[in-house]
Amino acid sequence: MKRFALVLAMLAGSVFIAASPGSTNTLPDGSSSDDTAKTADSPPPADAAEPTDSSSSDDTAKTADSPPPDNTPKKAASARHAESTKPDDNTLPDDTDHKIDICHLPPGNPANGQSISVDFDSIINGTGHGNDGLDIIPPFDYTKQGVPGSFPGQNWTGEGQSQYNNGCDEDQPNQPDAKVENKDETGDPNCTEKTVTTTFYTRSTPYVFDENSWTWVLGTPGEWVVDHTTSRAATVEECPTVVDDTEKTIDICHLPPGNPANGQSISVDFDSIINGTGHGNDGLDIIPPFDYTKQGVPGSFPGQNWTVEGQAQYGNDCDDVIVVTPIAPTVTEITACGTDGLVVLPTTEGVTYAFDPAGESPTEGPWKVTATADEGFVIADGASTSWNGNLGAHTTCATPVAPSVTDIEKCGEDGNVELPTTEGVTYAFDPAGDSPTEGPWKVTATANEDFAFPAETQTMWSGDLGDRIECALPVPPTVADSCDEDGSVTLPVTEGVAYAFTEGDGVTGEWTVMATPQEGFGFADDTVAEWSGTVTLPEQCAGGAQIVVAEVVVDEGCPGSERPTPTVIEGVVYTFTVGDGVEGPWEITATAEEGYELVGQQVFIGDAGAAECGKVVHLDDEDDALLPDTGGAPLGPLLVGGLLTVAGVAVLGRQRFVQ
Numbered sequence: 001m002k003r004f005a006l007v008l009a010m011l012a013g014s015v016f017i018a019a020s021p022g023s024t025n026t027l028p029d030g031s032s033s034d035d036t037a038k039t040a041d042s043p044p045p046a047d048a049a050e051p052t053d054s055s056s057s058d059d060t061a062k063t064a065d066s067p068p069p070d071n072t073p074k075k076a077a078s079a080r081h082a083e084s085t086k087p088d089d090n091t092l093p094d095d096t097d098h099k100i101d102i103c104h105l106p107p108g109n110p111a112n113g114q115s116i117s118v119d120f121d122s123i124i125n126g127t128g129h130g131n132d133g134l135d136i137i138p139p140f141d142y143t144k145q146g147v148p149g150s151f152p153g154q155n156w157t158g159e160g161q162s163q164y165n166n167g168c169d170e171d172q173p174n175q176p177d178a179k180v181e182n183k184d185e186t187g188d189p190n191c192t193e194k195t196v197t198t199t200f201y202t203r204s205t206p207y208v209f210d211e212n213s214w215t216w217v218l219g220t221p222g223e224w225v226v227d228h229t230t231s232r233a234a235t236v237e238e239c240p241t242v243v244d245d246t247e248k249t250i251d252i253c254h255l256p257p258g259n260p261a262n263g264q265s266i267s268v269d270f271d272s273i274i275n276g277t278g279h280g281n282d283g284l285d286i287i288p289p290f291d292y293t294k295q296g297v298p299g300s301f302p303g304q305n306w307t308v309e310g311q312a313q314y315g316n317d318c319d320d321v322i323v324v325t326p327i328a329p330t331v332t333e334i335t336a337c338g339t340d341g342l343v344v345l346p347t348t349e350g351v352t353y354a355f356d357p358a359g360e361s362p363t364e365g366p367w368k369v370t371a372t373a374d375e376g377f378v379i380a381d382g383a384s385t386s387w388n389g390n391l392g393a394h395t396t397c398a399t400p401v402a403p404s405v406t407d408i409e410k411c412g413e414d415g416n417v418e419l420p421t422t423e424g425v426t427y428a429f430d431p432a433g434d435s436p437t438e439g440p441w442k443v444t445a446t447a448n449e450d451f452a453f454p455a456e457t458q459t460m461w462s463g464d465l466g467d468r469i470e471c472a473l474p475v476p477p478t479v480a481d482s483c484d485e486d487g488s489v490t491l492p493v494t495e496g497v498a499y500a501f502t503e504g505d506g507v508t509g510e511w512t513v514m515a516t517p518q519e520g521f522g523f524a525d526d527t528v529a530e531w532s533g534t535v536t537l538p539e540q541c542a543g544g545a546q547i548v549v550a551e552v553v554v555d556e557g558c559p560g561s562e563r564p565t566p567t568v569i570e571g572v573v574y575t576f577t578v579g580d581g582v583e584g585p586w587e588i589t590a591t592a593e594e595g596y597e598l599v600g601q602q603v604f605i606g607d608a609g610a611a612e613c614g615k616v617v618h619l620d621d622e623d624d625a626l627l628p629d630t631g632g633a634p635l636g637p638l639l640v641g642g643l644l645t646v647a648g649v650a651v652l653g654r655q656r657f658v659q
Helices: 002-010 158-165 308-315 621-626
Strands: 099-104 114-119 140-144 147-151 175-185 195-205 207-210 215-218 225-233 249-254 264-269 290-294 297-301 322-324 330-332 342-344 351-355 366-373 377-379 386-390 404-406 416-418 425-429 440-447 460-464 478-482 486-490 497-503 509-517 530-535 546-549 552-555 563-566 572-578 585-592 596-599 603-607 655-657
Touching: 099 158, 158 207, 158 215, 249 308, 308 377, 366 377, 486 530, 563 585, 585 596
Parallel strands: 322 377, 546 596
Antiparallel strands: 099 114, 140 147, 175 195, 195 225, 207 215, 249 264, 290 297, 330 342, 351 366, 366 386, 404 416, 425 440, 440 460, 478 486, 497 509, 509 530, 552 563, 552 655, 572 585, 585 603
């Protein structure tokens, strides 16, 4: 169809086929050719007319009504050669008068393609068949006046070659097909109203082009369509023979109405059962089900008393049987490691129990038990005759043990949790990984394949290794020289170490200093953390002031109270700088008089608590009588002479020194 679109486009212009004056071959479209080369400059005939579907060609043209192709592929270029009519005196080779079959498609009616035979020259002269763009021409080689040439073909596509091989017909006819179906319609078994209906169907199968073989082949058949139907009466040969087998016999258990316990096996015909008054109607006999045909009509007897008990009695030569009910076996499944499962068969009269497959009770895994009735017994209707289950898998007992734990107890050391090794047990940290070196830890135990834990087995352990402790190294305090080589003690400053006097104050007399690790630090086992000594001072250093030490004693006689009592020391003046020592917080500041040098603690603090608690020594004018009058300030300074030779004063009762 694409080629026809091209044809229509070309019809918009004038197409002429040149003809020489002596032409004897008339083409279907009115053009002409002869066996010799055409003159390219010849004008078109004046009376040329458009061809129609009934246009004719010369003796070599093929009709458009030719039958479907024989599917025999033709060669791509089927040039037909004839003897040359060139003059013998022409010494140059020239075969352009040779013939070739082409498909000529008239411009006015291209659907009416015709096969014609033309010479080479009518194609290659530039104005003939090889120039109109419509005809289907195979490729061919030629020689003209000694010069070889080649015509590449025109419209020589797959579709063009198909049309060329199809006698130049564009389309292929469909292949008709038909079938017949007979249907019997029977009115009654005696064939009095039987008819035979015959249905005639038709369908068509189109031809399609096969590009592999370049031939037309049959395609997919179309749908069957009813063409017509006929009906007629059936012939005698088509009528079935009337069948009746009710005279056949069958064995039944006959139970006499007066003595049904005396069952007997007898043989009776079908008709005595199905006639409605015989054995099939008394309700006592045991009769198997059966099929029959009576006067051509098929029927079925469903059986009578054909229950499990009835079949058992039937199979027991019609003697009575005892009905029994099997019971389920006793099953002990595996619920713990190291144990086996067990199935115990029951004991029931008239019943045989067996394992499937036969044998002893399995100790693990699937099990199945079946029950069958012994001779003379029958299993009750609806009773169970098969039981099955799974005992579970046998497992070996494994007992997990707790991991070994090393907590952090010393500085510079890591904690550790060591997993144990136990057959059948896998230990793991939670979260997964290696043992932590500090902080919380958790270990879980799981049983390996084919192993299990006994009941109530501990499978999880946890704890805390503690925080990592950094090691700190304390150093001894410094004893400094002062006032003619008499010295005082200075506490050092070290990261992670706290220093404190546990005896004396390092100013005078005996003293002891203790070092303790601060939070997050610790000391190694062989670390020295305590030092002691004695500080001595002269009465007065040469060229210097007399050394004095202030002291305040606190009375803790009342719960929650600290009542201060300054110790009278010559050269020392005490002043309340906060509170009054009667109630609430207080602060006493000690200062030295001229000619004295105050060393050691100079500020004392505490909390006197409630005013009602006990007697208090006040440092005011009213209480001056309690202390020696040393000529101090109006606030009641206390001056006591003499050299302080001890680091503290013993206090009776519940008194202590203020540090």
